[in-house]
Amino acid sequence: MAASRLQRWTVLLSQYDEEIEYRSSKENAVADALSRLPHEDSSDGTESEIFSTDIVDSSFPVTVAEIAAETQKDFVLKQVYEHTLSGWSETMTMSEEFKPYFNRKYELSCCQGCIKWGHRVVVPKSLRDRLLTELYSEHIGIVAMKSVARGFMYWPGIDKDIESLANKCSVCQNSRSKPAK
DSSP: OHHHHHHHHHHHHTTSOOOOOOOOTTTOSSOOTGGGSOOTTOSSOOHHHHHOOOSSOTTSSSOHHHHHHHHHHSHHHHHHHHHHHHOOOTTOOOOTTTHHHHHTTTTEEEETTEEEETTEEEOOHHHHHHHHHHHHTTOOOHHHHHHHHHHHEEOTTHHHHHHHHHHHOHHHHHHSOOOOO
16 A cells, blocks of 8 residues: 555656755755665665565466456456556546446555555456466365455455355355354
8 A cells, every 4th residue: 555655646746847966864854765765876775676576476376467468458457557557536437347446546556567456466357267266276165265365366346256156166065064043
């Protein structure tokens, strides 16, 4: 969420023509985060190393490149991506498919061509079945699948999709505990 806030400030401040001036720490008593970044000649690191993040690790069943490509192919997510980068209009009228994203507009961010909601990756429709299949492969149950999914990914109706998948499985139905009398 902090990354999305920084991105919004970056977009907002990019319209201004500023001049950066060096001040020693004695003259700059109230230094902000940008003045604490290492200088480009510094051996401590570079900006790209500081702000580089991996949103999908090697254990994820899809790659960042696949998610980014499918996000650009998905009609809704492509527009959500553009609005997240350029800003959402408060007077915007939109269809039902945009409302879940519009309601979370301050929590969405873009990273490596993907949309993130907090620390979770927003998954395009074309990849949802593959991720659900991967979640479901261990037959861990509805509650555990929801818990795992909430830690890594998001799409509107993910809970309903997990429930319908588990309710169709005979293995899960047979191992389910009986309802209380």
